[in-house]
Amino acid sequence: MNHEQITDPAATAGLQDMLASSGYSEKAINYYIQKPYMGSISDADQVSDMTGSCGDTMSIYLKLDGDIITDARYQVLGCAGAISAAMAAVDLIKGKTMDYARNLNDGDVFKVLEEIPEKKHHCIQLAVKTLHKALDEYENANGNGN
Numbered sequence: 423m424n425h426e427q428i429t430d431p432a433a434t435a436g437l438q439d440m441l442a443s444s445g446y447s448e449k450a451i452n453y454y455i456q457k458p459y460m461g462s463i464s465d466a467d468q469v470s471d472m473t474g475s476c477g478d479t480m481s482i483y484l485k486l487d488g489d490i491i492t493d494a495r496y497q498v499l500g501c502a503g504a505i506s507a508a509m510a511a512v513d514l515i516k517g518k519t520m521d522y523a524r525n526l527n528d529g530d531v532f533k534v535l536e537e538i539p540e541k542k543h544h545c546i547q548l549a550v551k552t553l554h555k556a557l558d559e560y561e562n563a564n565g566n567g568n
Contacts (some may be wrong), residue, residue: 441502447536453509454502459516460509461495468563470556475547478504482556489519496549503542507549510534515535515553524557 434455441451450549461524462469473479478500485493494516496508517525531546532538538545 427511438475441491445539446502446506448539450502450510450535450538451508453506453564456509457505458509459495459512460498460505462497463493463495466495468560470552470559472552472555474500474504474544476500476544478545478548479481480504480508480548481528482508482552484556484560486520486560489521491515491518491523496552500548501542501545503538503545503550506535506538507531507546508552509551511553520557520561523553526553 428477428478429551437455438448438451439455441473442448448519461483462481463483463485467486468484469481471481473494478498480500481497483493483495483497484491494512496512498505498508513534514530526544528543528550531550532543
């Protein structure tokens, strides 16, 4: 599956129609097409990964300045639900404290996405669990982070 930003208008229109008819909101579709936070951070302070029950894999890269998440990126090998959930999670945590990110839950990400198919809700859980794992691993390696 191609995970680069999709720029061909004809391909984008067809993809948007397909995803919309499958139950994705326009906002979730835009995250999938644009992939604003897809990739890695070469000097990341923390890199963590998880594989979901469906086989989708996420790696999260966090850049921190003290307790503030200054940048975050995900690399996702998975479906549109996984990619859109990961992108929405970054929108919620970028510029926020680690404590704020630790309190992020599935419902917060779902509100940003507005709608994805029910059978893809586990993708939101994977994005949040990957983030929480990264925060735990960072704090374990660097003290409490505060």
